[in-house]
Amino acid sequence: MLAVQPLSLYIHIPWCVQKCPYCDFNSHALKQDIDEPAYVRALLKDLDDDIERFKLNRPLHSIFIGGGTPSLFSAKAIGDILEGVGKRLTISADTEITLEANPGTVEADKFKGFAAAGVNRLSIGVQSFASDKLIKLGRIHDTNQAIRAAELAHQAGIRSFNLDLMHGLEQQSVTAAMDDxxxxxxxxxxxxxxxxxxxxxxxxxxxxPPTLPEDEILWDIQEAGFELLASAGYQQYEISAFSKGEAFQSRHNLNYWQNGDYLGIGCGAHGKITDINGQTIHRTVKIKHPKGYLEPGRSALDHWHQVAEAERPFEYMMNRLRLFKPFSLSDYQQATGLGADSIDDALQQACGKGLLEARNNHFQVTPQGHRYLNDLLSLFL
Known part of the structure; x- marks a missing residue:
């Protein structure tokens, strides 16, 4: 049977200074000043509607303010959002609250302001420290601003911060990727x-399309990078996530990957909620464009559907198999509401092909399984 899942909240702020050429997120280049109070009101109305829709009173496991570029917003607006959320759902001292920031849109006072507003984790979109690569990626910051943003994050009084970094960039060598x-x-x-x-x-x-490195170079970059990160004390817990110990893992992303619940508010935000009374799983998507989202009197909900039982095994595995931690059949049953017999054949095939390893009713993705993850996932379609 479906069990109660941890509840997270995703808040989408869609505006950017400019749209990056690789970005497929719902983001919109800034063409005029943002009416922050109007968007804050719309977000909180959106949240009210979701709480009523799903009759929610669970505490929040995590909050993630993403975009777009949320650091374009003032610290006051971020504080108003979090204050409003806290009046509607329980935010504890243990709730992880992350805000995405672009190095080109921050300064010392702003990071400290975000911390004072309640943010306790920053995720800084550096992508590269090489000037030529930043230009080709359409980033608005330079190398010095990227370094300065990390230094400011250390000084801001927050618990932790993440750096986003890409590899396999246009004509990037192994040496250049390791320098980054x-x-x-x-x-x-x-x-x-x-x-x-x-x-x-x-x-x-x-x-x-840019000219990307050959597959052999990409594989060499990945192997060298994994070795370098491990030697520096970073533990890999997901395909592209590394932390200095379990305490600094992204609790919000872990909730996604472990098939927890999450509300999504803001332009184009996605949500997933488990109803244990009805034994159903619901997905929501909000209106994408800011103009429609901010239209007075209009519901923010674009569409809402129940996840069919036939879709649940693949959805579970698509998220869960990204992690390096084993999963149990009990985990699967509580997240999907389905019996173990719904994936028995697929599990046996995966183990037979060396993509999964079975240990005491737990299943661990093997190194080969991570390398050929799409092949592994296809077994659960």
Missing amino acids: LRQAINLNPQHLSWYQLTIEPNTAFYSK
Whole structure:
């Protein structure tokens, strides 16, 4: 049977200074001043509607303010959002509250203001420390601003911060990728998200693809990077996530990957809620464009549907198999409401192909399984 899941909250702020050519998120280039109070009101009305829709009174496990570029907002607006959330749902001292920041939109007082507003974790979108790569990625910051942002994060009085860093960039060599990664490590973040650039549909890069490294070089970059991160004390707990110990793992992302529940408010935000009374799983998507989202009297909900039982095994595995921690059949049953027999055949095939390893009713993705993750996931379709 479906069991109660931890509840997280995702808050989307869609505006950016400019749209990056690799970005397929719901983001909009800033063309005029943002009416922060109006958007705060819309977010809290959106939250009220979701709370009523799903009859929620659970405490919040985590909050993630993403975008777009949330650091474009003032510390006061972020504080108003969090204050409003706290009046509606319980935020404890243990609730992880992350805000995404762009190095080109921050200064010392702003980071400290976010911390005073209640933010206890920052995620800084560096992507690269190489000037030529930053230009090609369409980033608005330079190398010095990226380094300065990390230094300011250390001084801001928050619990921890993450640096986002890409590899496999246009014509990037193994040496250049490791130089980038060493620079990130030297800045001593408690968490690093280190992931390969992928070309997504509906992006500028998809229309005019950059020349990316050959597969052999990409594999060499990945192996060298994993070794470098491990030697620097970063533990890999997910395909692209590394932390200095379990205490600094991203609790919000872990809740996604472990198939927890989350409300999504803001333009284009997605949500997933488990109803244990009805034994159903619901997904919501909000209106994408700010103009429609901010329209007075209009519901923020774009669409809402129940997840069919036939879709649940793949959805569970698509998230859970990213992690390096084993999963149990009990975990699966509580997250999907399905019996173990719904995946028995797939598990046996995966183990037979060396993609999964069974240990005491737990299943661990093997190194081969992580390398051929799409092949592994296809078994659960």
